[in-house]
Amino acid sequence: MKLLKTRDLEGKKAIVVAVGKDEEKIKESLEEMKGLCKTLGVDVVEWLWQKRSKPDPATYLGRGKLQKLKEIVEFCEADLVVVDDEITPVQSKNMREYLETEVLDRTQVILEIFARHATSEEGKLQVEMASLLYELPRLVGRGEELSRLGGGIGTRGPGEPLLEVLRRHIKNRISQLRKRLKEIEKEREVQRKQRLEKKIPHVSIVGYTNAGKSTLLKSLTESDVYIADKLFATLEPVTRRLKLKSGKIILVSDTVGFIRKLPHTIVSAFKATLEEVKYSDVLIHLVDASDPYAEEKMRASEKVLEEIGADRIPRILVFNKIDLCPEDRIEALKWKYPEALFISAEKKIGLDRLLEKLEEVLSQRDVQETIEVPIEKIGLVYAMKDRLEILNEEYRDSYVLVTVKADKDTVELLKGKVAS
Numbered sequence: 001m002k003l004l005k006t007r008d009l010e011g012k013k014a015i016v017v018a019v020g021k022d023e024e025k026i027k028e029s030l031e032e033m034k035g036l037c038k039t040l041g042v043d044v045v046e047w048l049w050q051k052r053s054k055p056d057p058a059t060y061l062g063r064g065k066l067q068k069l070k071e072i073v074e075f076c077e078a079d080l081v082v083v084d085d086e087i088t089p090v091q092s093k094n095m096r097e098y099l100e101t102e103v104l105d106r107t108q109v110i111l112e113i114f115a116r117h118a119t120s121e122e123g124k125l126q127v128e129m130a131s132l133l134y135e136l137p138r139l140v141g142r143g144e145e146l147s148r149l150g151g152g153i154g155t156r157g158p159g160e161p162l163l164e165v166l167r168r169h170i171k172n173r174i175s176q177l178r179k180r181l182k183e184i185e186k187e188r189e190v191q192r193k194q195r196l197e198k199k200i201p202h203v204s205i206v207g208y209t210n211a212g213k214s215t216l217l218k219s220l221t222e223s224d225v226y227i228a229d230k231l232f233a234t235l236e237p238v239t240r241r242l243k244l245k246s247g248k249i250i251l252v253s254d255t256v257g258f259i260r261k262l263p264h265t266i267v268s269a270f271k272a273t274l275e276e277v278k279y280s281d282v283l284i285h286l287v288d289a290s291d292p293y294a295e296e297k298m299r300a301s302e303k304v305l306e307e308i309g310a311d312r313i314p315r316i317l318v319f320n321k322i323d324l325c326p327e328d329r330i331e332a333l334k335w336k337y338p339e340a341l342f343i344s345a346e347k348k349i350g351l352d353r354l355l356e357k358l359e360e361v362l363s364q365r366d367v368q369e370t371i372e373v374p375i376e377k378i379g380l381v382y383a384m385k386d387r388l389e390i391l392n393e394e395y396r397d398s399y400v401l402v403t404v405k406a407d408k409d410t411v412e413l414l415k416g417k418v419a420s
């Protein structure tokens, strides 16, 4: 049985609610939630926030605000309330009952987008896993929905409560998914090893959702890549080959976009996809310069990079969509981030400079070393000629002193071959 179902939310009217202390931050987050809702075809007709340090443990909003929300829901004839936070099962249940309307939280909205955008087997399995990890602790008190969900299960033992059956069923499914995902991960590892052996440098484009990562991949590699003015348009990494001016071939990947408060169920289910980033030689951190919240989003992305252990990979900071920015905005960013590059992925502005910078960063990783190679083994050096640069050769009686320049792994590989 498949437990994952997508909801039909197209054309529904929603009211977004949030709790917090900082009005600016809340507004920014609500704006983003509007974008997430739009991606689902949901129309945000009104929003409401309550200034308080912590959400009410029982009802998320305080009593008074909840009452007001109910009036707004009725007045606007809203179909659902979206909470811009991950709420507890209790809060969700109480809100639903009091408001007499459907309630979704931030995690569910993101999961819903992921569920619709996943196309590969791995993507679908990861989304299903994330949804089940989300559902598992929330089974209690959801009788009505559960009986809908559990309709297809015919394995209930005598006297066993439906809740227990479902819990067991979900746990089984999670372990099934985990197993299959592990297998896929193994296949991916094989590919990664092959890539490593061939020593093809790998560059990943990372950044906040909608920064223009897929557009950049498309413009750089002149290939067909899915682009949309939607959040999380890309869920599965897409990799393309690119030939640099020096003739060096590299692989460029586009990845799933980052977002603030990325639900941990998603991080854990998408670990494999996110981890691909960890094995890159260089990261292009793409930021939408035309976004008023560009810098906050940049920091949120940096946080995700840290979480997945990719914060030590050489990184090129690139501001995108400069075609949409007034001159003074670009000047201000240049002043603040002197090392950054400025491009328009769509209008193909600044891409040459980006490619030059890529070559620079990639070659900075190279090391230079002089190796003593027995004369009869000199052929080994030549056999690796397309992966290393031979800077000097000094012939002695029984050996040659060869000075090579290449990335560290290649030099180590050569040394190993010569020694064996």
Ligand SMILES: Nc1nc2c(ncn2[C@@H]2O[C@H](COP(=O)(O)OP(=O)(O)OP(=O)(O)O)[C@@H](O)[C@H]2O)c(=O)[nH]1
Pocket (backbone or CB within 6 Å): 208, 209, 210, 211, 212, 213, 214, 215, 216, 226, 227, 228, 229, 230, 231, 232, 233, 234, 235, 256, 257, 258, 320, 321, 322, 323, 324, 343, 344, 345, 346, 347
């Ligand atoms: N004006 C302008 N629009 C751009 C530029 N680059 C990307 N866009 C637009 O920004 C939107 C998002 O682009 P994508 O390339 O799909 O963004 P992404 O980072 O891959 O987004 P996700 O996959 O959703 O994380 C699309 O509507 C693009 O056409 C640019 O340089 N200038």
Ligand SMILES: [Mg+2]
Pocket (backbone or CB within 6 Å): 213, 214, 215, 226, 227, 233, 234, 254
């Ligand atoms: Mg994309």
